[in-house]
Amino acid sequence: MTRRIHWSNWVGLAGLILLLVGSAVGLFVAPPERHMGDVQRIMYVHVPSAWVAMVCYTFALVCAIAFLLQRTERWDARMTGAIEVGVVLNALLLAQGMIWARATWGVWWDWDVRLTTSLVMLLLFAGILALRSFVEDPERRAVWSAVTTIVAFVDVPLVYFCVRWWRSLHQIQSTPDTVDPAMVVPLRLNAFAFLFLAIWMISRRADIERLIRRREHVSEPPPLAIEGGPHA
């Protein structure tokens, strides 16, 4: 009997291949930057991490709103997956940024507006995951997570636009329009690589969340008989 491979596994495999190709092009083919030299190659993992972390949080926002409108557990499961993957990429983003900052600014960290709002973004969404682990009632957990996700999302556009709105040590957004054409190919390859890997991870994490919910339903105790009622 042949076993069908889940569609998300193909997406994950495509992401892995793209990541290997994109990173190889970024490390060995793309030219060094005029001022930062080879250190600028960190951009090919740093910028895609940032983009896709924000895409994950945006998807989590969509799932949160959909959950509050429809109250179906699949939206809660997808929201959980999107937040968790967003937090992983957000943590990688900060760590890569610290390494890049040490090489170019001479310090590991600066309380610059871009760095600070990115750290706040990580703490807010990690806090939602912590909140989920404290709430035992699945329905209440899902509602609280959805509401806090909508509130936490306020920081996401701040992270993106803060470098244009306020004076910042951090450079403006690196996009295909703001970097040299020779650097666009590895940047795009890795952006799609991270996106595909995130889709695979969110899908897998959502499946795990659905299994957790199913087990919670199974292990729920039967409703207690009301004292003095007909079956008491």
Next chain:
Amino acid sequence: MPEGVIIGGWNYVIAAYSLTAVGLAAYAWSLAHRARRRADDER
């Protein structure tokens, strides 16, 4: 040597790429591990 240009720095690049690879691999492994454990619980 031109002024204001960073020379070298490959150690930082290697550190950033290694950290990314390890982070993504560790999270993928944790997903596989949790999925297997949940599947065992189902049985």
